[in-house]
Amino acid sequence: MPQATGRADATRAVVFSPLDGAGRAELVEQRLTDAIVSGVLRDGERLPSESELARSLGVAVVTAREALVALRDKGLVHTKRGRDGGSFVTHDRDATTRMVDERVRSLSRIELRDLSLHYAAIAGMAAEIAADRASEDDLASLIEIDARADLATPGGARRAMGRFQLEIAAVSQSPRLVHEELRLQAEAGPLLWLCLREQDSRDRSRAARLEVIEAVRDVQPERARRATTDHIASAVEWLIDEKVRLEQAAAAPAATATARHPEGARP
Amino acid sequence: MSVDVDVTAEHITRRIASTIDPVFAMIEGWRDVLERELAGPYAGALTGDGEPTAERLDPVVAALVSGELDREGSLITGAGFVAAPGFLADAPWHLAWWLSGSNTFGPGSGLRRLSTVDDPDSEQFRDYTTLEWWRVPARTGTRHLTGPYVDYLCTDDYTVTITTPVRVAGEMVGLVGTDLYVARLEQVLLPVIRESGHPCTLVNASGRIVASTDARRPTGALLRLEGLSEALAPLRDAVTVTDAASLPGGEAVVPCGDTSLALVLEA
Numbered sequence: 001m002p003q004a005t006g007r008a009d010a011t012r013a014v015v016f017s018p019l020d021g022a023g024r025a026e027l028v029e030q031r032l033t034d035a036i037v038s039g040v041l042r043d044g045e046r047l048p049s050e051s052e053l054a055r056s057l058g059v060a061v062v063t064a065r066e067a068l069v070a071l072r073d074k075g076l077v078h079t080k081r082g083r084d085g086g087s088f089v090t091h092d093r094d095a096t097t098r099m100v101d102e103r104v105r106s107l108s109r110i111e112l113r114d115l116s117l118h119y120a121a122i123a124g125m126a127a128e129i130a131a132d133r134a135s136e137d138d139l140a141s142l143i144e145i146d147a148r149a150d151l152a153t154p155g156g157a158r159r160a161m162g163r164f165q166l167e168i169a170a171v172s173q174s175p176r177l178v179h180e181e182l183r184l185q186a187e188a189g190p191l192l193w194l195c196l197r198e199q200d201s202r203d204r205s206r207a208a209r210l211e212v213i214e215a216v217r218d219v220q221p222e223r224a225r226r227a228t229t230d231h232i233a234s235a236v237e238w239l240i241d242e243k244v245r246l247e248q249a250a251a252a253p254a255a256t257a258t259a260r261h262p263e264g265a266r267p
Numbered sequence: 268m269s270v271d272v273d274v275t276a277e278h279i280t281r282r283i284a285s286t287i288d289p290v291f292a293m294i295e296g297w298r299d300v301l302e303r304e305l306a307g308p309y310a311g312a313l314t315g316d317g318e319p320t321a322e323r324l325d326p327v328v329a330a331l332v333s334g335e336l337d338r339e340g341s342l343i344t345g346a347g348f349v350a351a352p353g354f355l356a357d358a359p360w361h362l363a364w365w366l367s368g369s370n371t372f373g374p375g376s377g378l379r380r381l382s383t384v385d386d387p388d389s390e391q392f393r394d395y396t397t398l399e400w401w402r403v404p405a406r407t408g409t410r411h412l413t414g415p416y417v418d419y420l421c422t423d424d425y426t427v428t429i430t431t432p433v434r435v436a437g438e439m440v441g442l443v444g445t446d447l448y449v450a451r452l453e454q455v456l457l458p459v460i461r462e463s464g465h466p467c468t469l470v471n472a473s474g475r476i477v478a479s480t481d482a483r484r485p486t487g488a489l490l491r492l493e494g495l496s497e498a499l500a501p502l503r504d505a506v507t508v509t510d511a512a513s514l515p516g517g518e519a520v521v522p523c524g525d526t527s528l529a530l531v532l533e534a
Contacts, residue, residue, distance in 0.1 A: 133488055135473045137399060170417045173487030175425050178417050 024059050028067035031057075034190035036076045036089055037100050040158065043091030047077060074099070100194065104243050105250070112191065112243070116236035119188045122180045123165055124229040129172035131216045131224035138171045139217055146209050157196040157205060162189060164209055168228075171216075195238040205231065275463050276511070276521050276532055282459050283469065284524030290342060290429060290445060291410060291526075297331045297443045298433050301348065306435045319440075321358035324348070328363040332445075333378055336367040342455070344369055344424075345381065345446035348433070349395060354440045360385040362395070393420055400428045404442055407505040408432060412527045415449040415477060415487055425449045425487070427477075453478045453486060466533045469523070470495075472502035477528060490531060492516055502527045 035041045047068070048056065054064040068087055071077045075095055077087045104112075134142070145164050150156030162185050169181035195201035208231035215224035303309050304327065305319060314323035332346040347364035355361050364381040384392045395401050398420075400413040410431035418426040430444035456478045460467050468479035474490050484490065494514040501508045502522060511521040517534035 133475075135475065135489065137473075166419065170419050173415065173417060173425070175417050175423065178419050178423070182419075 025063045025066040025070070028053075028057055028059060028064060029070045031186055032067065032071055033074070033076060033099065034186065036071075036091065037096040037190060040155075040162070040190075041089050042155070043089055045089045047087040047089065049086060100190070101246050104191065104194070104239065105246050107191070109240055109243065112239055113236060115188045116192055116232055116239075119184045119192060120229040120232040122177060122184055123168070123232060124225045126165075126169040126172045126174070126177045126181060127212055127215075127228040128221040128225040129174065129177075130168045131219055131221040133173050134171050134216045138167075139213070142167055142171070142213050142216060146206070146213060149206065149209075151199075151202045151206060154196045154202075157202040158189070158193050160209075161193055161196070161205060164212075168212070191239060192232065192235050194242065195235050201235075201238065204234070276465075276519065276530065279459060279463050279467075280521045280523040280530050283456060283528065283530065284526050286455055286459070287412075287429075287526045287528070288524065290447070291431075293335060294346070294410070294429060294431055294443050294445055297328075297346075297348075298431055300331060301327070301433050301441075301443065302435065305433075305440065318356040319354065321350070321355045321361045321363065324350075324355065325363045329365060329380075332365050336365055336378055341367065341369075342447050342451060343367065343445045344426075344448050344451075346444065347381075348441055348443050349401070349430075350441040351439055352396065358385060360387065360392075360395075400430045400444060401442065403505075404430050404432050405439060408439075409505045411505065412471060414471070415475060418446070427452060449477070449486060460530065463532065468531045468533070470499070470529055470531055472499050472527045472529075474499055481533075492518055492531070495520065495531070499529060502529060 032041070032047070041047070047053065050061055050064045050068060053068070054061040057064065068077065068079075072079060072087075075092065076090060076099075078090050079085070079087050107115075130138075142164065145160065145167055149160030149164075151160070165185065166178070166181055169178045172178075193205075196205060208227055211227040212224050215221075215227060301324075304311070304313050304324075311317070313327050328348045335341055335343060336346055345364060345366045347362065349364070350358065350361040353359055362381065362383045362385070364383070366379055366381055368377045386392055387394075396405070398413075399416075400411065403411040403413070410429060412427060412429050414427040415425055416428075418424060418428070425448065427447045427449055428444055429447070430442045432439045433441045433443055456469060457480075460469055460478060461480055463480075466479075466481050468481065468484050468490055469477045470490050471477060474492075474495050476484055476486050476488050476490055478486060492514055493516055495518075498512040498514060498520045505527065507525045508522045511519050513519050519532045521530045521532065522528075523530060
């Protein structure tokens with residue numbers, strides 16, 4: 001009973017909680033950082049102006065400016081003055097790799113699994129409904145997206161993944177699933193699809209896509225869902241393995257130092 | 268057991284057609300204005316002589332569509348002209364599309380222009396000639412009703428789009444069209460189809476449900492009935508059918524005028 005009371009209070013409290021939480025500049029900064037380091041925004045690409053950015057993200061102009069300054073400090077964008085001026089993406093491979101690694105290390109396993117679970121709930125349901133609702137035309141456009149996928153680069157594989165998942169959500173005929181898919185692509189995509197750095201994972205992502213396409217063709221909702229959620233589960237497993245590798249690499253110098261002391265050495 | 272297509276069914280399909288016919292008539296009126304402007308004795312009356320340009324045509328399109336978009340209680344939420352690639356001298360790819368104040372997409376309120384990416388080299392660019400609302404009227408030469416679909420490229424909502432070709436000397440130089448929210452359409456059509464007293468479902472030419480009296484037949488799902496796809500085939504080719512068909516399962520399929528929609532009355 002006390003628990004039930006607590007629950008009722010919590011649902012009520014949510015109504016009056018801040019709409020977007022604090023730190024909107026950080027949210028904008030994180031969103032753009034993720035897009036740059038994952039290759040969704042390309043090297044040299046011009047970002048929207050401060051006011052355009054503010055309008056499209058629904059934040060104040062000073063918030064957008066603050067985020068751009070932070071990105072400049074991180075070395076992810078540079079600013080040119082004058083008529084052809086603006087903020088441009090700078091994609092420095094080493095710097096971005098370091099930044100992604102730092103992000104993976106800073107999130108706990110629990111957070112990573114929870115994020116992937118949330119994404120699997122959305123993408124899996126979208127695939128299930130899409131398999132039931134796809135017309136011949138819808139199937140053709142899914143096949144087309146797969147055929148155009150560039151699997152030779154991580155960025156190409158990422159973009160193909162994003163497009164395919166978005167199309168699946170659209171085929172489900174649910175505006176809400178489309179919204180959620182887009183939101184989660186921005187939030188979870190850069191982490192979850194880190195595995196696409198490896199050719200092996202890129203080939204597996206293609207195999208998963210073909211499995212979903214076949215399930216849609218044969219109107220097998222359960223199979224479409226399973227193929228989607230299995231793929232996401234294997235992506236998060238790769239990510240957690242990668243996190244372990246990164247943590248071990250960071251701990252390695254210390255371990256070597258300990259090993260030099262005789263008392264630290266095993267017999 | 269089969270359903271007799273009685274006077275009631277014919278009456279209902281006529282009322283459905285008469286709900287949508289004014290929208291057809293409206294965009295055909297826009298088409299006539301643009302065709303007169305682009306060729307013949309009155310060519311250039313509004314925009315001046317010379318090659319057609321986006322700069323001169325856009326204000327004409329805006330003037331055509333803004334009245335209905337602004338009208339209180341209007342069914343439409345977006346409208347405009349889309350040029351065939353290469354037709355306009357100053358804009359190889361061009362959408363002159365306006366959104367009404369009731370359109371919840373994007374920033375701002377009131378009548379506003381849809382912003383699009385017209386640079387084919389951009390990552391965001393989408394070749395609109397591959398989309399159903401362009402492809403089908405380009406093939407059949409006549410108007411087409413696309414959807415219901417989630418319009419994630421433009422307005423992010425659950426939409427029906429009606430488009431019809433604009434021709435100069437027999438060549439399609441673009442099309443005019445309009446968007447309707449499916450939710451609004453359902454609101455208007457549901458009371459009409461309820462009058463039959465039969466369980467009945469309104470579908471588009473692909474068998475996708477637009478509205479149904481049966482709660483187990485959700486809008487957006489495909490109505491899967493034996494023989495339905497064959498019965499709807501003429502509607503997909505923009506052939507006007509007036510006769511009702513009966514399906515092996517006893518259902519009756521009654522075309523709604525030349526809207527390309529059909530009413531399915533279940534046994």
